[in-house]
Amino acid sequence: xxxxxxxxxxxxxxxxxxxxxxxxxxxxxxxxxxxxxxxxxxxxxxxxxxxxxxxxxxxxxxxxxxxxxxxxxxxxxxxxxxxxxxxxxxxxxxxxxxxxxxxxxxxxxxxxxxxxxxxxxxxxxxxxxxxxxxxxxxxxxxxxxxxxxxxxxxxxxxxxxxxxxxxxxxxxxxxxxxxxxxxxxxxxxxxxxxxxxxxxxxxxxxxxxxxxxxxxxxxxxxxxxxxxxxxxxxxxxxxxxxxxxxxxxxxxxxxxxxxxxxxxxxxxxxxxxxxxxxxxxxxxxxxxxxxxxxxxxxxxxxxxxxxxxxxxxxxxxxxxxxxxxxxxxxxxxxxxxxxxxxxxxxxxxxxxxxxxxxxxxxxxxxxxxxxxxxxxxxxxxxxxxxxxxxxxxxxxxxxxxxxxxxxxxxxxxxxxxxxxxxxxxxxxxxxxxxxxxxxxxxxxxxxxxxxxxxxxxxxxxxxxxxxxxxxx
Amino acid sequence: xxxxxxxxxxxxxxxxxxxxxxxxxxxxxxxxxxxxxxxxxxxxxxxxxxxxxxxxxxxxxxxxxxxxxxxxxxxxxxxxxxxxxxxxxxxxxxxxxxxxxxxxxxxxxxxxxxxxxxxxxxxxxxxxxxxxxxxxxxxxxxxxxxxxxxxxxxxxxxxxxxxxxxxxxxxxxxxxxxxxxxxxxxxxxxxxxxxxxxxxxxxxxxxxxxxxxxxxxxxxxxxxxxxxxxxxxxxxxxxxxxxxxxxxxxxxxxxxxxxxxxxxxxxxxxxxxxxxxxxxxxxxxxxxxxxxxxxxxxxxxxxxxxxxxxxxxx
Numbered sequence: 171x172x173x174x175x176x177x178x179x180x181x182x183x184x185x186x187x188x189x190x191x192x193x194x195x196x197x198x199x200x201x202x203x204x205x206x207x208x209x210x211x212x213x214x215x216x217x218x219x220x221x222x223x224x225x226x227x228x229x230x231x232x233x234x235x236x237x238x239x240x241x242x243x244x245x246x247x248x249x250x251x252x253x254x255x256x257x258x259x260x261x262x263x264x265x266x267x268x269x270x271x272x273x274x275x276x277x278x279x280x281x282x283x284x285x286x287x288x289x290x291x292x293x294x295x296x297x298x299x300x301x302x303x304x305x306x307x308x309x310x311x312x313x314x315x316x317x318x319x320x321x322x323x324x325x326x327x328x329x330x331x332x333x334x335x336x337x338x339x340x341x342x343x344x345x346x347x348x349x350x351x352x353x354x355x356x357x358x359x360x361x362x363x364x365x366x367x368x369x370x371x372x373x374x375x376x377x378x379x380x381x382x383x384x385x386x387x388x389x390x391x392x393x394x395x396x397x398x399x400x401x402x403x404x405x406x407x408x409x410x411x412x413x414x415x416x417x418x419x420x421x422x423x424x425x426x427x428x429x430x431x432x433x434x435x436x437x438x439x440x441x442x443x444x445x446x447x448x449x450x451x452x453x454x455x456x457x458x459x460x461x462x463x464x465x466x467x468x469x470x471x472x473x474x475x476x477x478x479x480x481x482x483x484x485x486x487x488x489x490x491x492x493x494x495x496x497x498x499x500x501x502x503x504x505x506x507x508x509x510x511x512x513x514x515x516x517x518x519x520x521x522x523x524x525x526x527x528x529x530x531x532x533x534x535x536x537x538x539x540x541x542x543x544x545x546x547x548x549x550x551x552x553x554x555x556x557x558x559x560x561x562x563x564x565x566x567x568x569x570x571x572x573x574x575x576x577x578x579x580x581x582x583x584x585x586x587x588x589x590x591x592x593x594x595x596x597x598x599x600x601x602x603x604x605x606x607x608x609x610x611x612x613x614x615x616x617x618x619x620x621x622x623x624x625x626x627x628x629x630x631x632x633x634x635x636x637x638x639x640x641x642x
Numbered sequence: 643x644x645x646x647x648x649x650x651x652x653x654x655x656x657x658x659x660x661x662x663x664x665x666x667x668x669x670x671x672x673x674x675x676x677x678x679x680x681x682x683x684x685x686x687x688x689x690x691x692x693x694x695x696x697x698x699x700x701x702x703x704x705x706x707x708x709x710x711x712x713x714x715x716x717x718x719x720x721x722x723x724x725x726x727x728x729x730x731x732x733x734x735x736x737x738x739x740x741x742x743x744x745x746x747x748x749x750x751x752x753x754x755x756x757x758x759x760x761x762x763x764x765x766x767x768x769x770x771x772x773x774x775x776x777x778x779x780x781x782x783x784x785x786x787x788x789x790x791x792x793x794x795x796x797x798x799x800x801x802x803x804x805x806x807x808x809x810x811x812x813x814x815x816x817x818x819x820x821x822x823x824x825x826x827x828x829x830x831x832x833x834x835x836x837x838x839x840x841x842x843x844x845x846x847x848x849x850x851x852x853x854x855x856x857x858x859x860x861x862x863x864x865x866x867x868x869x870x871x872x873x874x875x876x877x878x879x880x881x882x883x884x885x886x887x888x889x890x891x892x893x894x895x896x897x898x899x900x901x902x903x904x905x906x907x908x909x910x911x912x913x914x915x916x917x918x919x920x921x922x923x924x925x926x927x928x929x930x931x932x933x934x935x936x937x938x939x940x941x942x943x944x945x946x947x948x949x950x951x952x953x954x955x956x
Contacts, residue, residue, distance in 0.1 A: 172805045215749060216758065217754065217755065217758075302868065373872075394736065394739045394740050399739065403739070403742040404745055407742065407743040412643075412644055412647075412743075413742075413743050415646065417646070418644050418645070418646050428955075429643060429644065429645045429646070430643055430644055431643055431644075431647060431648045431800060431804075431898075431902070431954045431955075432902050480744075482904055
């Protein structure tokens, strides 16, 4: 594996410009002072109740995501490039979805194979020919980005369904500003505060035609037991919209209403944080109690906008991922600014042969798996595991893709033995409304707190950092 | 506002109020039982504590004897008792989480901190009297802080009024229950033969609604049972009296009625109860029987709860 790109230090002893002021500040600040503020930060998080739930644990189902007080810093120039790339990528995602559920030019052009779409469980035939306002499918996208060198941003994953984590971006900043005013005074950090405002205007801009002048927006949550519930309530609060559960909504004459103390009130746009499968028990899973019976017929009648649209899973599917560079080129006629992780599709004989020859160096993922299940991490696996996997792969090659193990970039992070580099990734949030695509400068930086670990997931010991984009 | 939000706010307030009431009941019972037997007589004060909390039946399914240890445990920490203080705080937090957007950060902080302290400090119950006293103070302070933050930080709109309604409805129920269990020591003037025993029973009643000092300020008298009944039922200057609770309930319901531009059965029913309290005097009440009066009140009060639920919360 290659040596990881250090975002602060240049090999040889120099500092990258974006980190120079932070380094000076760290030198002036005694370790105790840093430790004290670290504890303070944890206390604040606990008091505010920013928790997430870990499924399958009976005791203490609410946990804090560890927060690292050392900010991750990016220069304005780096951000400008990333921003351009993100907008391009999300534009392509939306055009791809529109095409898949309408004309299917991309299938006819044989850029993406038919069976990857039609045999994919996240493809929603209900959406065929369905108009969505302004052709926006992915109103909120969370694109996971990693860096492996100074010049390239690589997309690890497109999250086009119900991406979460933006509340951490906002709360991390809030807490950093409270605890480190001196550090902010020495940097020009681009603010992230306006995210809720931009989200609300994006959501309002895609209201259905039948909505009244001031469209009513509501956030649909699965409820308090959902792992991201804190975020749902946080956003509803910041947006000033009702936080509704399925049982608060009813559908009458193909219109959606919420039950209020003054009778029912029409809803025009639902920012839903409930998965497709649970949205409407009449259309999808009949056992779902989280959804709203009849919601899909109101959707089909064009009386409600769902954000994100139903069926966006087909755009962020692992099987589709490897086609993204071609998808960008096909719809926009441009070279993709953000790179993909090189991916071998085991469904293609040439790729399969390569993968089988290099199993010990590759990460092999199930196309429909998630959360790291059913995955082979070649460099860390035993010989027996690799051989067992080889058989699986030969039996069902179309179920797998393979990628090289990436050396994620590192950032200085507080550890038990002082500051040390730890691997990070970044999830910026891209908003698309009727008129424009916007990105608040920053995002959620996740950090693998264990030495050498590349796993940044909060369920597996990952933490978060505030992400600073310098406004130069 | 969402019906579910209103419902959560209403119940949140009720749970907090109930937790405080339970803490006061335990506190008052501890004081009475600390006295030599000659002063308290043969009644089992822990038994009446269970009765005033309305959980006697379920208690005896688990325990044989109503003694300090068992009752304190059941009322404070039991997981099986749906209205133990622990479960009230748990339920309050759950309700708060579902309506975070309708709470001010001060209110959330109060409930969340209490919940954190409950887990961190009180998860194993208390082993000494001193510990127990600390715990009871913690519960009462949580309720005061919650009330205070609501009063000082909430917008005066339907969210506030629904939350207040929860407080007053629960409070009225609690006060009425104490009276219901203790009415036999509150006899009319001519029948009363006061002894040291009664004195401690009376002060205990007042203490559990934090009205001992208030009594002296209002009546400038030694403790007299009919005056105690008067204070707790009819005197609307005492915040925990039935009259005061209903004054507030009627006001809150009217505010909602004005804001929504329409009245309903809840407003009418509350006004009916308030009018009856306004036009009663202790003589009549004693004539008809305190017990009957209180029982009727408890039924009427929980009927109001049902009507409010039907009219606004579902």
